[in-house]
Amino acid sequence: MNASRLLASAWRSLTRSKLRSFLMMLGVIVGIASLTALASVGEATRQETMRQFKRMLGTFDTLTIRPGAGSTRGMPSLGAVEPSLKFDDGPAIVAGVRGVKRVALVQQAFDLDVSYRDETAVPLVLGVSPNWADVRGEAVASGEHLSDDDDRTLARVAVIGSDVAQTLFHGEEPLGKVIRIADVPFQVKGVMAPRGAGPGGVSLDNMLVIPVSTSAKRLFNRDYLTTLVVQLEDANESDRVADDVRAVLRERHRIIPPAEDDFTVSSPRATLAQITSVGTMLSKVVTGVAVIATLIGGAVIMSLMLIGVSERRREIGLRRAIGATRRDVLRQFLVEAALIAVVGGAIGIVVGAGGATIGALLQKLPPAYEWQIIGAAFAISLAVGILFGLYPAWKAANVDPIEALRS
Amino acid sequence: MSMIEAIQLSRVYLRGDGTPVTALRDVSFVIGAGEFVVIRGTSGSGKSSLLNILGCLDTPTSGTYRLSGDVVGSLSDDERSHLRARRIGFVFQSFNLLPRATALENVELPALYSGAAPDRGRARELLGRVGLGERAAHYATELSGGEQQRVAIARSLMNDPPLLLADEPTGNLDSASGESVMQLLSSLHREGRTIVLVTHDEHIASFAGRELVIRDGVIASDTVRRAQVPA
Numbered sequence: 360m361n362a363s364r365l366l367a368s369a370w371r372s373l374t375r376s377k378l379r380s381f382l383m384m385l386g387v388i389v390g391i392a393s394l395t396a397l398a399s400v401g402e403a404t405r406q407e408t409m410r411q412f413k414r415m416l417g418t419f420d421t422l423t424i425r426p427g428a429g430s431t432r433g434m435p436s437l438g439a440v441e442p443s444l445k446f447d448d449g450p451a452i453v454a455g456v457r458g459v460k461r462v463a464l465v466q467q468a469f470d471l472d473v474s475y476r477d478e479t480a481v482p483l484v485l486g487v488s489p490n491w492a493d494v495r496g497e498a499v500a501s502g503e504h505l506s507d508d509d510d511r512t513l514a515r516v517a518v519i520g521s522d523v524a525q526t527l528f529h530g531e532e533p534l535g536k537v538i539r540i541a542d543v544p545f546q547v548k549g550v551m552a553p554r555g556a557g558p559g560g561v562s563l564d565n566m567l568v569i570p571v572s573t574s575a576k577r578l579f580n581r582d583y584l585t586t587l588v589v590q591l592e593d594a595n596e597s598d599r600v601a602d603d604v605r606a607v608l609r610e611r612h613r614i615i616p617p618a619e620d621d622f623t624v625s626s627p628r629a630t631l632a633q634i635t636s637v638g639t640m641l642s643k644v645v646t647g648v649a650v651i652a653t654l655i656g657g658a659v660i661m662s663l664m665l666i667g668v669s670e671r672r673r674e675i676g677l678r679r680a681i682g683a684t685r686r687d688v689l690r691q692f693l694v695e696a697a698l699i700a701v702v703g704g705a706i707g708i709v710v711g712a713g714g715a716t717i718g719a720l721l722q723k724l725p726p727a728y729e730w731q732i733i734g735a736a737f738a739i740s741l742a743v744g745i746l747f748g749l750y751p752a753w754k755a756a757n758v759d760p761i762e763a764l765r766s
Numbered sequence: 767m768s769m770i771e772a773i774q775l776s777r778v779y780l781r782g783d784g785t786p787v788t789a790l791r792d793v794s795f796v797i798g799a800g801e802f803v804v805i806r807g808t809s810g811s812g813k814s815s816l817l818n819i820l821g822c823l824d825t826p827t828s829g830t831y832r833l834s835g836d837v838v839g840s841l842s843d844d845e846r847s848h849l850r851a852r853r854i855g856f857v858f859q860s861f862n863l864l865p866r867a868t869a870l871e872n873v874e875l876p877a878l879y880s881g882a883a884p885d886r887g888r889a890r891e892l893l894g895r896v897g898l899g900e901r902a903a904h905y906a907t908e909l910s911g912g913e914q915q916r917v918a919i920a921r922s923l924m925n926d927p928p929l930l931l932a933d934e935p936t937g938n939l940d941s942a943s944g945e946s947v948m949q950l951l952s953s954l955h956r957e958g959r960t961i962v963l964v965t966h967d968e969h970i971a972s973f974a975g976r977e978l979v980i981r982d983g984v985i986a987s988d989t990v991r992r993a994q995v996p997a
């Protein structure tokens with residue numbers, strides 16, 4: 360008996376008792392719908408987190424070095440950190456470690472008043488090496504980025520984020536204007552392209568950058584850094600490069616075992632993977648419920664199939680009499696169970712995707728319809744149908760035709 | 767050539783409590799191709815037990831059954847299924863149509879198991895043959911008993927089997943419907959099909975050319991009523 364005829368006849372028997380078929384599907388529909396919705400919402404959230412990190416970091420093929428052992432993930436101001444990372448550490452890493460493309464130097468503070476005429480803002484102020492924009496792949500909307508000359512000459516110039524431009528200038532042209540950072544005058548030479556929201560939905564455009572040499576000597580008066588950003592030639596070498604960087608820095612900082620590092624190397628990719636892999640407690644509970652619903656759906660299919668088999672003993676006997684083998688009967692019932700589960704699963708996927716869309720819209724995220732999720736939901740339904748259809752189908756195959764046909 | 771050779775067939779059932787019941791005892795006979803044979807006997811005499819063996823649904827406890835030369839007892843369950851699909855048409859007392867299928871779908875059903883391509887045209891033709899051409903789209907439950915039995919006969923012909931087995935085909939019908947069913951079977955016999963029919967009814971038995979009477983599991987008589995000349 361060929362597959363299309365089997366499917367056609369299973370479809371017929373399914374559509375001829377629609378209510379019963381629907382009841383059989385219900386558990387699978389509920390289970391698969393919630394699994395699909397959950398997975399899709401989770402995926403949408405994960406993708407958004409990725410995008411937020413990407414916007415914050417500019418790129419993932421980096422290592423971040425912060426002063427202090429086991430340093431926190433937050434963004435400490437320059438005044439609050441150990442003075443262990445020096446300007447020369449950057450070039451030393453480029454020279455001493457294979458697979459490093461660039462190292463950007465960063466001094467940061469976010470407690471400085473920045474003003475223009477009567478307007479004041481308190482943005483994140485970053486002193487950065489001229490290669491910082493390249494490491495991050497950062498673009499300017501107007502004007503220019505900081506140059507090597509700016510760095511060499513300790514120029515008092517700034518490239519400002521779009522929020523700062525808005526707060527201080529209200530649409531006035533910022534280029535060439537002089538702003539005051541902690542009362543030190545700086546000329547605006549560029550406005551950065553908007554970056555959007557970072558982790559937690561915080562704007563990433565409330566910031567400005569100045570040359571790191573200027574910030575060290577004319578603003579903070581400190582000769583150490585808050586961050587070194589190491590850009591890798593090949594992101595896959597992240598672990599090896601991190602080890603080499605550690606070795607170079609330990610030597611430069613004259614750290615002898617068993618003394619600990621006075622710095623921390625972290626990989627944003629690894630940190631991100633950790634953050635996005637941890638589901639919330641709620642999503643775990645709901646996943647558990649969805650799995651149970653799907654299994655209950657399977658059990659419902661099994662018990663209604665068993666009832667169906669005993670109601671259809673005559674039909675089975677007749678089919679056997681006119682030449683069906685045991686395997687034909689087994690296949691017929693198995694295909695019916697699988698078809699019910701798959702149709703239920705398909706309805707569940709549609710319902711679940713609808714739920715996910717609503718969920719995403721509520722969170723103001725673009726919905727994620729991953730084909731892997733849909734494929735997995737489909738596969739789970741099919742597996743449930745076959746698994747729970749097997750026993751009733753086996754029962755059907757072993758109906759004694761003589762007894763079944765006796766009137 | 768013989769269609770059916772029964773050689774000392776016995777069938778012993780085991781009751782629930784383990785005591786044996788002998789339904790058939792050393793039954794031997796031969797039925798030639800093209801014969802119309804009726805098997806008659808009282809209730810419990812072993813008619814259905816015998817027909818189940820002839821129909822390859824059951825195998826004898828002892829003895830040998832040959833269906834057009836093949837020894838059925840040595841075949842596997844699957845092989846017997848294939849034999850039933852290709853060589854035997856069944857007609858039952860209670861019709862056994864699928865209630866959720868149309869007359870046409872019921873007639874078509876055996877093609878599913880014979881390995882042949884689906885052939886809606888043949889199913890239609892057979893429905894026409896039993897006088898129900900215009901009822902093709904009706905569900906089984908919308909047909910009278912006599913009509914249902916005629917659909918069942920059309921179904922039994924779907925795979926063009928040489929042998930038709932009927933267990934009390936008129937048992938659930940009024941005499942007019944029974945008469946038309948018997949006319950139909952007679953005409954199939956005239957076409958050359960071998961028919962073995964089980965009945966209580968003397969009048970029904972008169973349609974056949976030969977009568978086997980079975981009593982307590984043994985053949986009590988084997989009477990040829992008229993010469994059988996297949997057309």
Ligand SMILES: Nc1ncnc2c1ncn2[C@@H]1O[C@H](COP(=O)(O)OP(=O)(O)OP(=O)(O)O)[C@@H](O)[C@H]1O
Pocket residue numbers: 779780781787788789807808809810811812813814815816
């Ligand atoms: N599965 C079974 N288990 C035990 N005994 C059985 C079984 N099938 C039939 N018998 C017994 O075998 C004997 C013959 O039964 P069978 O059904 O062949 O009779 P029958 O001639 O067809 O009767 P009826 O005219 O009532 O249909 C009866 O005594 C019956 O009780």
Ligand SMILES: [Mg+2]
Pocket residue numbers: 813814815
């Ligand atoms: Mg009987």
